[in-house]
Amino acid sequence: MCTRILWNDNAVAKTVSRCMDWAVSDEPELWILPRGLKRTGNAGEGSVEWTSAYSSVAVSMWGIGTVDGLNEKGLGAHALYLDMADVEFPPVDERPVLSNALWVQYLLDNFATVADAVADLENVRVHSELLRGNEMGVHIALEDPSGDSAIIEPIGGRLVVHHGPQFTVMANSPSLDRQLENLANYRPFGGELSPPGDISSLDRFVRASYFLHYLPEPENEEEAVAGVFQLISNVSVPYGAPYQDGGVYPTWWRSAADLTNGVYYFGSTRSPSIFWVPLEGLADGDQVLRLDPRDETLVGDATAKLEPAELLY
Secondary structure, three states, X not given: OEEXXXXXXXXXXXXXEEEEEOOOOOOOEEEEEOOOOEXXXXXXXXXXXXXXXXXXXXXXXXXXXXXXXXXXXXXXXXXXEOOOOOOOOOOOOOOOEEEXXXXXXXXXHHOOOHHHHHHHHHHOEEEOOEEOOEEOOEEEEEEOOOOOEEEEEEEOOEEEEEEOOOOOEEOOOOOHHHHHHHHOOEOOOOOOEOXXXXXXXXXXXXXXXXXXXXXXXXXXXXXXXXXXXXXHHHOOOXXXXXXXXXXXXXXXXXXXXXXXXXXXXXXXOOOOOOEEEEOOOOOOOOOOEXXXXXXXXXXXXXXXXXXXXXXXX
């Protein structure tokens, strides 16, 4: 229902894209969050507390947490759905606790690199709070301007971490291990099958990996961003298209980030346009700012559209 694609083997700019697929709109809001914000893990008694060390641009889901974003150091973080049948969060222990809805923001606020974030993972316990009355499985993708990457999945009561620049694609269930096992059936990843065309998570993972493999070297930063937008469009789900079980989970929006140059891009699938927000010039601010990314008039640099706001989560 969502896909993430990292292009980290070109010489121009490290870029990443993701799409948000869901049965209903996640009602996204785009925020600029400054350094120095005091935050809590929103997981009840024993919640972790912190003060943001880095500013970030973040997209919220239903006003209850951050689902996507980029910080001033170029660390990108993305939460994608992982079926609860595949998920088992760590059991209760003495560590401070963090709601899965705040996991992405915790990482953006506190870490400059993927390696730093991975090194800290065992210092907090991630907990699945009820979101709109439902327990929500989630796994996390991270990347930074060096091209480093990590996929983090709560499986078997622990956080399973796949860390390294080779982990460039993530989709939904099944777990990454099983996605990679399936990928080996296809060309050019060890098998003889041609890339599939369905909208299932397994097929989207293969198709994203296939076309990423063949992306030509970009001539400039614009082409590096356009490349990942083209790929994420290829694995997006049109409105009304049903999965095999009859469920309909269309793509509501697509985002991208230029990790090298600190620019965050966003496009609603209800709009023909893409807009962007450069963190340069905003990172040193001291105000929380927001805009409605579903505004169909947004196109190009949207910095001037940001307005002071009270943070909702």
